[in-house]
Amino acid sequence: MLYNSTENANEVVSSAQAIAQGISPDGGLFVPQEFPQYTLDTFKELLPLDYQGRAKKVFADYLTDFTAEEIADCVDKAYTEEKFESKNPAPIVSKKYNGNDVNILELWHGPTCAFKDMALQILPHLLTKSLKKTYDGKDAVILVATSGDTGKAALEGFKDVDNTKIIVFYPVDGVSPMQKHQMTTQAGNNVNVCAIKGNFDDAQTGVKKIFTTPEISAKLAENNMLFSSANSINWGRLLPQVVYYISAYCDMVNAGKIALGDKINVVVPTGNFGNILAAYYASCMGLPINKFICASNSNNVLTDFINTGVYNKNRKFFTTISPSMDILVSSNLERLLYKLSGNNDVVTKDWMTKLKTESTYEVTDEVKNTISSLFFGGFCDDDNTKQTIKNMFDQEGYLCDTHTAVAVNVYDQYVAKTNDKTPVIIASTASPYKFSKAVLEAVKPDVELPATEFEMVDMLNQITNAKIPSPLASLKDKEVRFNNTTEVDSMPDYVLNALEIK
Numbered sequence: 020m021l022y023n024s025t026e027n028a029n030e031v032v033s034s035a036q037a038i039a040q041g042i043s044p045d046g047g048l049f050v051p052q053e054f055p056q057y058t059l060d061t062f063k064e065l066l067p068l069d070y071q072g073r074a075k076k077v078f079a080d081y082l083t084d085f086t087a088e089e090i091a092d093c094v095d096k097a098y099t100e101e102k103f104e105s106k107n108p109a110p111i112v113s114k115k116y117n118g119n120d121v122n123i124l125e126l127w128h129g130p131t132c133a134f135k136d137m138a139l140q141i142l143p144h145l146l147t148k149s150l151k152k153t154y155d156g157k158d159a160v161i162l163v164a165t166s167g168d169t170g171k172a173a174l175e176g177f178k179d180v181d182n183t184k185i186i187v188f189y190p191v192d193g194v195s196p197m198q199k200h201q202m203t204t205q206a207g208n209n210v211n212v213c214a215i216k217g218n219f220d221d222a223q224t225g226v227k228k229i230f231t232t233p234e235i236s237a238k239l240a241e242n243n244m245l246f247s248s249a250n251s252i253n254w255g256r257l258l259p260q261v262v263y264y265i266s267a268y269c270d271m272v273n274a275g276k277i278a279l280g281d282k283i284n285v286v287v288p289t290g291n292f293g294n295i296l297a298a299y300y301a302s303c304m305g306l307p308i309n310k311f312i313c314a315s316n317s318n319n320v321l322t323d324f325i326n327t328g329v330y331n332k333n334r335k336f337f338t339t340i341s342p343s344m345d346i347l348v349s350s351n352l353e354r355l356l357y358k359l360s361g362n363n364d365v366v367t368k369d370w371m372t373k374l375k376t377e378s379t380y381e382v383t384d385e386v387k388n389t390i391s392s393l394f395f396g397g398f399c400d401d402d403n404t405k406q407t408i409k410n411m412f413d414q415e416g417y418l419c420d421t422h423t424a425v426a427v428n429v430y431d432q433y434v435a436k437t438n439d440k441t442p443v444i445i446a447s448t449a450s451p452y453k454f455s456k457a458v459l460e461a462v463k464p465d466v467e468l469p470a471t472e473f474e475m476v477d478m479l480n481q482i483t484n485a486k487i488p489s490p491l492a493s494l495k496d497k498e499v500r501f502n503n504t505t506e507v508d509s510m511p512d513y514v515l516n517a518l519e520i521k
């Protein structure tokens with residue numbers, strides 16, 4: 020299996036190269052040249068396997084330059100019972116919402132309590148093996164700019180992984196107290212965390228500048244190191260997400276909720292379009308999916324795009340209670356457009372260039388029509404998000420986080436509009452305790468909020484009896500290891516110092 024760049028069909032690489040490089044030199048994203056085809060017989064083989072077994076099969080079909088032993092090593096190190104609370108890292112919880120059955124795929128049982136663990140627990144292992152194949156003997160230096168969730172998930176994934184070092188920058192006033200505490204108490208002998216005096220964009224720009232400064236790269240090379248990326252456009256982050264849709268389908272069949280071959284709908288709370296694209300890629304392999312329901316918050320650029328074929332990022336930016344979806348440029352959409360345009364790198368590059376230069380582009384009628392037949396786009400504002408959390412809790416005693424609530428709400432809109440009762444899987448992307456303040460305000464609108472995040476967690480627990488995930492419960496007593504703050508301009512120096520190569 021080989022991979023192409025979405026913006027240059029002549030750029031052809033192996034999976035190890037795609038993962039080691041992260042992004043193509045032309046600015047495009049790496050995509051598989053074709054999709055492995057799974058028949059009902061393939062699914063029959065997957066049904067009796069556990070999550071890890073299914074993951075090994077899917078990985079083997081895409082990472083053809085990895086040996087079976089290498090893949091097994093990655094999967095077995097990533098999805099352990101110790102890290103994900105149980106043998107199945109992605110359990111389904113079946114509930115009703117406003118009278119309709121909903122199957123909630125809980126993707127947040129990993130060490131940082133958000134779905135990014137599903138990919139970031141395995142990426143370091145895929146990356147170190149990819150580096151061995153392509154740049155043998157070098158250590159990878161991972162730089163991350165984060166607005167909260169990605170930084171912690173990357174730190175947990177890379178901590179104490181041989182031949183890697185990770186440095187995370189976060190905006191000093193731009194993350195929640197819980198997120199900050201999660202990062203500054205990070206364990207591991209190859210990790211470093213630093214606040215910057217600026218916002219998330221400053222952090223992101225600073226990191227990009229370090230990546231592209233030749234003198235810094237040369238300094239790293241002298242010391243047998245090279246920069247690599249744990250960014251969500253890396254193929255090594257997308258592929259692990261394909262697995263859980265396939266595995267969830269098998270679990271639904273085994274539980275008697277559907278028969279093998281039956282179609283399902285999937286609902287995904289969407290930001291960068293990675294998670295929902297993984298569901299689409301699973302369907303390209305033969306997973307029977309009827310509709311992809313794309314749920315946004317008030318930053319509803321994708322809702323408009325699905326409904327009109329016009330993508331326009333030139334609009335008001337909202338800071339919402341589902342912050343991981345506060346995004347106006349959904350990077351992974353590029354991969355969908357490439358596929359739907361018949362693997363056309365020229366038009367894909369043209370649209371992406373227009374997005375950069377004119378902030379907007381319009382796809383062809385053909386692509387527009389395919390998108391509206393496959394996808395449903397909807398959105399939900401903060402008030403309705405809170406109302407949905409309350410309704411779900413009042414109806415079923417089930418507590419969902421703000422991102423998941425956006426998905427539940429948009430699904431409810433979809434059924435009201437279409438009356439399509441195809442069995443549904445809703446991706447649940449974070450523990451409610453990660454967003455305790457908003458969730459607390461939702462279930463108890465007249466509550467007097469306590470002063471600290473940890474008190475909010477305890478109060479939410481007293482009111483709802485929902486279990487506090489152990490990684491969050493134990494956080495309170497952890498010692499702060501990193502309390503550095505730096506100016507944006509000093510980020511390069513910080514990196515060289517941290518790597519001890521100044």
Ligand SMILES: *Cc1c(COP(=O)(O)O)cnc(C)c1O
Nearest residue numbers: 289290291292293294343448449
């Ligand atoms: C990152 C994130 C999302 C958005 O996922 P995408 O793959 O970027 O669409 C949704 N919910 C939570 C909790 C997240 O952390």
